[in-house]
Amino acid sequence: MIVYKVLYKNEDGQLLSVIEAYDCPGGLRYLPNQRTYPSVGRIFAFRTLSAAQDWRRGDPVWEIWKAEGENPRARRAMVSLGAHKRSKLKREFRRFWKAGGRKSRYTRPTLSDTVTCSSIQLLELVE
DSSP states (O other), X not given: OEEEEEEEEOTTOOEEOHHHHTTOTTOOEEOTTSEEOOSSSOEEEESSHHHHHXXXXXXXXXXXXXXXXXXXXXXXXXXXXXXXXXXXHHHHHHHHHHTTSOOOTTEEEOOXXXXXXXXXXXEXXXX
16 A cells, blocks of 8 residues: 655665654654554554645645555554653553554554555655
């Protein structure tokens, strides 16, 4: 299924997942046209370009990529990245996936078109 992935491009030109930008377990680095698999849980993406744009809120630090998502599932909760010290965030991220990605004390709702995938392959830069 075609999905849209929001990524951070660091000063070295590496494409990083949001969680990698926060230096947490499960953070991923992506290469165009290569399949990426998560080390913990699943990979967050968006079903529509408009949902990815809404999440990014016009911030030029984030790039939006069109991607092929494998085994997409609707997702209604995610770990709140800004709510903890880094050490707590690492622990809560692992707990979140260990519990099957369910809502907990440290989660917040996702946008309606959020999905998680078992793997993602970046196809092309959209914006």
